[in-house]
Amino acid sequence: ALFIERLTLKNFKSFGGTHELPFAPGFTAIVGPNGSGKSNILDGLRWVLGESGAARLRITRQSDLIFQGSAGLSEASETDVTLDLNDGGARGSLRRHLDAAGGTVYVNGARMRIQDLTQFKQQWRLEGDRSAFIGQGEVGAAVLQKPFQRRLQLEELFGIDLYRKKRDAALDE
Ligand code: ATP
Ligand code: MG
Numbered sequence: 086a087l088f089i090e091r092l093t094l095k096n097f098k099s100f101g102g103t104h105e106l107p108f109a110p111g112f113t114a115i116v117g118p119n120g121s122g123k124s125n126i127l128d129g130l131r132w133v134l135g136e137s138g139a140a141r142l143r144i145t146r147q148s149d150l151i152f153q154g155s156a157g158l159s160e161a162s163e164t165d166v167t168l169d170l171n172d173g174g175a176r177g178s179l180r181r182h183l184d185a186a187g188g189t190v191y192v193n194g195a196r197m198r199i200q201d202l203t204q205f206k207q208q209w210r211l212e213g214d215r216s217a218f219i220g221q222g223e224v225g226a227a228v229l230q231k232p233f234q235r236r237l238q239l240e241e242l243f244g245i246d247l248y249r250k251k252r253d254a255a256l257d258e
Contacts, residue, residue, distance in 0.1 A: 086110060087209065090176070091169040092133075096152035096161035098125040124221055131218060133166040133181045134211065135190075135202045141220070150183055170209055177209055210244070217242050 088110040094100040099122040106126065115123045128142050132150065136142060144150060154160035163184035170177045179202070180191040190197050192205045206212045217238070219227050230238070240246040 087170060087172040089130075089168065090171040091167075092126065092130060093165075093167040093169075094126070094129050095165040095167075097129050097132075097164045097166050098122070098150060098152065099155075100125065100129075101152045101155055101158035101161065127218065127220075129166045130168065133168045133179050134206070135181075135199060137199075147183060147188075172209065177205065179205065 089108045091108065092106045094104045094106070096102065115126060117123050124143065128150075132142060139145060139147075142150065151164045152158070152161040163182065165180065165182045167178060167180040170179075178191075178193055180194075182189040182191075188199070190199050190202060192201065197205075203212065227235075227238075237246070240249065
């Protein structure tokens, strides 16, 4: 089964320097005190998967993604996030870089346009909202969802919506 093998944050948000976060298959919980960077890890994951919306990344400008320095470390001028995936031993990687000159995306080491991420994500079954993020503050909304909305979201999450779409398309013909 597909799982995240490693997320490497380099001068991303509060993560000054290079931080390799290894993950195991199955369920992962990230715990830590307030402000310690838990949500920033998920922002890194969203960003490397192609998210560019400032609100969803909890920033006001793109440069807020770059480590701004802390007591012991000086600020950085560029940031880099790498996501290593493993699907039954098959490996894939995404890397996204940002500096003053702009952003760059690499798929399995080759430079790509951000639009080309779609193909990689389809290949790795990460397209659409299948990699579902329920952000901090969205839990309440998720809990209060009407049953039908919740069902649609779960269908999307498990990939069942594809069959509904195919059926609807077939009925249209
Ligand atoms: P909570 O438990 O309250 O949700 P959290 O562990 O999710 O906390 P984050 O939101 O991930 O915490 O981290 C917030 C911290 O990250 C803040 O202290 C903020 O100053 C810091 N931070 C965000 N962007 C940067 C940046 N570019 N450079 C340095 N620090 C940053
Ligand atoms: Mg948080």
